[in-house]
Amino acid sequence: NAGVTQTPKFRILKIGQSMTLQCTQDMNHNYMYWYRQDPGMGLKLIYYSVGAGITDKGEVPNGYNVSRSTTEDFPLRLELAAPSQTSVYFCASSYQGLASGEQYFGPGTRLTVT
């Protein structure tokens, strides 16, 4: 199994541009998550999904959108990129729900907005 994969690994955006960060998992997990990690900080939850067709906001959702049309894929959309969105983005998935199980993380996408 590849586990959780993310593309791209790195990206530089200009202010106001948009992009989609891709996330795919091959473990048949229902639960998927997007986090951002600013330098020297912990992870903050942006959005999560409990299954195909169901998404919900996390701690810091502003400026982002998600969709979950399949169990495997959970893309994160940035509209009108701002310097405050410069961060490392991690996608994760889990077999058990929000309160009970290990999360498997992807390798991350390092995004710079200038």
Place this chain on the structure above:
Amino acid sequence: GENVEQHPSTLSVQEGDSAVIKCTYSDSASNYFPWYKQELGKRPQLIIDIRSNVGEKKDQRIAVTLNKTAKHFSLHITETQPEDSAVYFCVREGNLIFGKGTKLSVKP
């Protein structure tokens, strides 16, 4: 919302010493208490977890203890080695709030 407080933010120990990191939470509903390790430039990975029906769990040099009355859980690393150097996070499951992390440095 509910938060988790993690201490210390940095910890430096000599190789072979023990390290203890503590997280305090504020609600009573949490039943699952995981610890993640993140090496520099890498993704977080689960190293140990505990559920509320037990007070302690060990896995070789790593242990986690839970005090539900005092609402805190701690990560214990014994006989530390340089490869233990990393940032460690506790997590409040339920709303997936991560602690701010503890940067552990193990000096040879």
